[in-house]
Amino acid sequence: MELTKNTTPEEFKNHYFLKTELVEFLRKEGLKTTGNKQDLEKRIIHYLKTGKQLKEPEKTKKPIQNNTKIALNAKLGENFKCSEDKREFFQKHIGKGFKFKVKFQKWLKSNPDKTYQDAIQAYHTIQNTKETTKIPKQFQYNQYIRDFFKNNPDKTLNDAIKCWKHKKNQKGHNKYEKTDLQALKG
Numbered sequence: 349m350e351l352t353k354n355t356t357p358e359e360f361k362n363h364y365f366l367k368t369e370l371v372e373f374l375r376k377e378g379l380k381t382t383g384n385k386q387d388l389e390k391r392i393i394h395y396l397k398t399g400k401q402l403k404e405p406e407k408t409k410k411p412i413q414n415n416t417k418i419a420l421n422a423k424l425g426e427n428f429k430c431s432e433d434k435r436e437f438f439q440k441h442i443g444k445g446f447k448f449k450v451k452f453q454k455w456l457k458s459n460p461d462k463t464y465q466d467a468i469q470a471y472h473t474i475q476n477t478k479e480t481t482k483i484p485k486q487f488q489y490n491q492y493i494r495d496f497f498k499n500n501p502d503k504t505l506n507d508a509i510k511c512w513k514h515k516k517n518q519k520g521h522n523k524y525e526k527t528d529l530q531a532l533k534g
Contacts, residue, residue: 349517353377357396360389364488364516380404420465428456441468449474488522495524507532 349355349363351373370388374381379391379401394402418437430448439446441464451474456467489512496508514531515522 351392353396353399355396357393360393360396362519364522418464420468421463424456424460424462424464424467426460428460430456437464438468438471442471446471489516492522492524496528499524499526500529 349359351360351365351369367385367388370385370392371381374388374391377395379395381388383391391402391404394400418434420441430453435446435448438448452467452471455470455474459466459470462470492512492515493505493508496503496511500507511524511528511531515524515528
């Protein structure tokens with residue numbers, strides 16, 4: 349389905365669009381194109397309902413911390429930012445395989461009174477936890493692929509993508525169903 353200004357909000361909600369398609373539509377209509385996928389969808393739904401641009405509140409910037417001390421006993425501080433100097437610090441103490449993964453970033457931002465030493469311990473604890481992370485709604489493709497392989501470990505990524513493309517062009521939800529395998533026949 350092609351997204352046009354004549355698409356109804358209901359039709360829009362019943363189809364899956366890539367973020368690039370949303371940005372292209374917004375740009376063509378002269379609307380704001382920045383933000384995450386949910387922001388773009390909200391903007392488009394408002395535009396399809398009213399024909400007008402959504403008035404969005406102005407964002408206030410958080411003050412930047414000048415706490416440049418990075419040491420094992422130093423506190424993480426408010427508004428923690430995952431910067432290159434902090435990446436280098438963690439790589440030095442954790443190893444070259446260190447990455448600022450989402451769970452660790454959330455831990456860092458929600459523990460401003462903890463030290464970098466505490467953060468290193470938390471990183472190892474998080475890494476050793478085998479729990480599956482919930483994929484947010486805007487990443488329907490990722491969730492579909494994960495669910496596809498959970499049910500079809502013998503299939504290939506190309507099979508999963510073929511089924512996904514078939515599914516996203518159908519009306520309704522984009523969750524994996526066993527019947528999606530019919531896209532592989534023919």
